[in-house]
Amino acid sequence: MLLTIDNFDFKGKTVALRVDINSPIDSQNEIILDDARIRACSDTITELSNNGAKVVIMAHQSRPGKKDYTTLKSHAEILSKVLNKEVKYVDDMFGSHAESTIINMEDGDIVLLENVRFYAEEVLKDWKKWKDDTPKKQGKTLMIRKIHHLFDYFINDAFAAAHRAQPSLVGLAYYVPAIAGNVMYNEIKTLSKVLNNPEKPCVFVLGGAKADDSIEVIKNVLSGNIADKILISGIVANIFLLAKGYDIGDNKAVVESMGYLNQIEIAEQLIATYGDKIVFPIDVALNIDGERKEVDLNLNEKIEYPIYDMGSKTIELYNGHIKNAKTVVANGPAGVFENKNFIKGTEGILNSMAETDAFTIIGGGHLSAAAAVVGLDKKMDHISTGGGACIEFLAGKTLPVIKVLENSYNKYRQYGRNI
């Protein structure tokens, strides 16, 4: 159970709100290419501000060393437009400029502080060792010690970063009640329903490049009897094809270069245990000098070219399974959809999902982006804001931020609106 915004009266209170508005940015001109995460958290911000809270937003953009690592100035501009209300950007997070701005806020005001990953403590990796003790350890960092006295509540709406336990994500929970924002609450509610009580048949469609994570999901949803069928594509499919003894030529070197050779044995075990619950491609699309050529998969024939997509027969096969399902969860594209010759598999899956009456969920930035490219994003029942967080959740892992929110519920629930 979690504390939620409607459990509290925010009039005149100062709240720290952690969101995940980490967005793709064109590094040449600093233009934000996709504002989906900014729009997603606008509901929580509006609700808090309308209820009279002074809303102090904390967020990250990318990681040090990456091209899209930059300030949150453009985020504030977009957020202002989305909210139709001024969002004051402060190029500071815990210094005197941030402090004096926060102290001088009026009820309903909204401030966005600087990218929390500009500060050393936020990017230390120590939290990985601390497990349950993260709020205390992160609460003792300088960046949290300097500001915690300014806040009455900590609201966490950063579901997409819920698999991290950095100071800005958990540290304030050491001092004040930690409350789930609307994005956090809806994500957990929707994804938990799939894991606890999916309407059957439940089909998972797993592709993309993060094969080790996807294989964890396969293990979790098959051993927990959550999924009835798993339809695989992308690098995950190549690993399973290797496990079945197909000769996929140089495509094996790609699997090796990604450090996934050890996954082949795990795939063999999964096939032995779960048999035909795991559905494989029966044909693939090869990239031959940029052109698409579809070939049937055959145990006696070596694949001589890079596999870039699944073939039309597989699209048909997967479509049949999706049509019969009552719940469909998809994560990761089926092929190299950025190249228009190889978008067919990904588009085929998205089309089947858009047409079915089943409850449909999409996870991961790449597949959501593909859904937007082909204009089918609005046809899905739930598009998760999370990439890694969504997949770790579906793999049955405990996400540190969610654990902190649950602990806060246990600590404060008896006080309700009287805290």
Ligand code: 3PG
């Ligand atoms: C994401 O995009 O995955 C989240 O914003 C978390 O970012 P991170 O993977 O850099 O921690």
Ligand code: MG
């Ligand atoms: Mg990530």
